[in-house]
Amino acid sequence: xxxxxxxxxxxxxxxxxxxxxxxxxxxxxxxQQGTPVTYACLTLGEMGRNLxxxxxxxxxxxxxxxxxxxxxSAEAMGLTDLRMMxxxxxTIEFEDDEKMVGMMTDLIEExxxxxxxxxxxxxxxxxxxEATARAVVRAVRRMKDRPTLHxxxxxxxxxxxxxxxxxxxxxxxxxxxxxxxxxAHISQTxxxxxxxxxxxxxxxxxxxxxxxxxxxxxxxxxxDFEKSF
Amino acid sequence: MELVEVKKLQVxxxxxxxxDVYLHLETTNGSYASHFxxxxxxxxxxxxxxVINYELGKVVGDSPHRVGLKLPHGWVxxxxxxxxxxxxxxxxxxxxxxxxxxxxxxxxxxxxxxSY
Numbered sequence: 420x421x422x423x424x425x426x427x428x429x430x431x432x433x434x435x436x437x438x439x440x441x442x443x444x445x446x447x448x449x450x451q452q453g454t455p456v457t458y459a460c461l462t463l464g465e466m467g468r469n470l471x472x473x474x475x476x477x478x479x480x481x482x483x484x485x486x487x488x489x490x491x492s493a494e495a496m497g498l499t500d501l502r503m504m505x506x507x508x509x510t511i512e513f514e515d516d517e518k519m520v521g522m523m524t525d526l527i528e529e530x531x532x533x534x535x536x537x538x539x540x541x542x543x544x545x546x547x548x549e550a551t552a553r554a555v556v557r558a559v560r561r562m563k564d565r566p567t568l569h570x571x572x573x574x575x576x577x578x579x580x581x582x583x584x585x586x587x588x589x590x591x592x593x594x595x596x597x598x599x600x601x602x603a604h605i606s607q608t609x610x611x612x613x614x615x616x617x618x619x620x621x622x623x624x625x626x627x628x629x630x631x632x633x634x635x636x637x638x639x640x641x642x643d644f645e646k647s648f
Numbered sequence: 649m650e651l652v653e654v655k656k657l658q659v660x661x662x663x664x665x666x667x668d669v670y671l672h673l674e675t676t677n678g679s680y681a682s683h684f685x686x687x688x689x690x691x692x693x694x695x696x697x698x699v700i701n702y703e704l705g706k707v708v709g710d711s712p713h714r715v716g717l718k719l720p721h722g723w724v725x726x727x728x729x730x731x732x733x734x735x736x737x738x739x740x741x742x743x744x745x746x747x748x749x750x751x752x753x754x755x756x757x758x759x760x761x762x763s764y
Contacts, residue, residue: 466674468678470745470750474649474749477733477741478754479735479741482763544683546679610748
C-alpha cells in the first residue's frame with residue numbers, strides 16, 4: 420500500500436519510543452514526500468523501568484536522558500516539529516478528561532492535519548496509550564470535517580476483535596531510519612534490539628516484517644468506543 | 649548507582665533522619681506485565697513529593713535489602729533494594745533492579761522537592 424500525500428500529519432503518543440516501534444517508517448516516508456509532520460509526545464517516559472542495559476540512568480536522571488533520545492529519534496526520522504507536552508508518565512488517565520481533549524483540539528486547530536496517527540482505543544495495552552487514544556478520538560469526534568484517523572493496535576485480542584489491519588505500508592526503503600529511531604532510544608530498547616538481532620540472524624520472518632511493514636487500523640466511527648463524551 | 653553496602657548506606661540514611669524530607673516511593677511490574685503474561689495480577693503504588701520526617705532509618709538484610717523509616721506516627725518501607733546513589737543534588741536514591749536490570753522498586757529522599 421502506497422503512503423499517500425497528505426496536507427499535514429499529526430502523530431500523538433505518550434512516550435518517547437512509542438513513535439519508533441510502530442510508525443517511524445511511516446513518519447520518515449511522509450517527511451521524504453514533503454508532508455509536514457508534527458509529533459506531539461505527551462510525557463518524557465519518566466516512569467520507565469528500563470534504565471539502560473547495563474543501567475546508566477536513575478529514576479531522577481531518566482527524563483533528561485529520554486528527552487535527548489527523543490530528539491535523536493526525531494533527527495533520525497528527519498522530523499523537525501516535535502512537541503513535548505509536559506505531562507508525567509503513567510498519570511495521563513488521571514488528568515481531567517476534558518483538559519486532555521482540549522490539548523488535542525488545540526493541536527488540531529493549529530495544525531489542521533489531514534491525517535492523525537495515535538493508538539487505537541481499547542487495543543493499546545498501556546494505560547497512557549489508552550488515555551491518549553481516548554483524548555484524540557474525542558477531539559476528532561467533535562470535528563465537522565474529520566481527518567483520516569489511523570490507530571496502532573497491539574493488544575493480544577486485536578486480531579480476534581478488529582481483524583487484520585486495513586492499512587499496511589511497506590517501509591523497506593526507510594528501514595535504516597526506522598532502525599536508527601529505535602537505536603536512538605537505547606535506554607529503553609537495548610534488550611529488545613539484542614533480541615531482534617538474534618531473531619533476524621535466525622531468519623525470523625515476523626521480525627523481518629516488523630522492520631519492513633507498518634500496520635494501522637482506520638478508526639471505525641460506526642463502532643465508536645463510546646456513544647458520546 | 650552502586651550496589652548497596654549496608655554500612656555505607658546506613659550512614660546516608662542517618663544523615664537525613666530528623667529532617668523534613670521529600671519522599672518518592674514506587675513499586676512497579678511495568679505496564680506490560682499482564683500483556684506479556686496474561687493473568688498476571690499487576691499491582692504497584694507510587695507516591696512523590698510528600699514530606700516526611702523520620703526518626704530512625706534502617707537498612708537490613710542481605711541483598712535485595714529492606715529499608716524502613718520510622719515516623720512519629722507511622723512507617724515507610726521498601727523491599728527489594730539493590731542499588732543506591734547520593735546524586736549530584738544531594739538526594740539519596742535507592743532502587744531495586746531485577747535480574748534483567750529493570751527497576752522494580754524505588755525509595756528516594758531529598759531535602760528539596762523532586763521535579764514534577
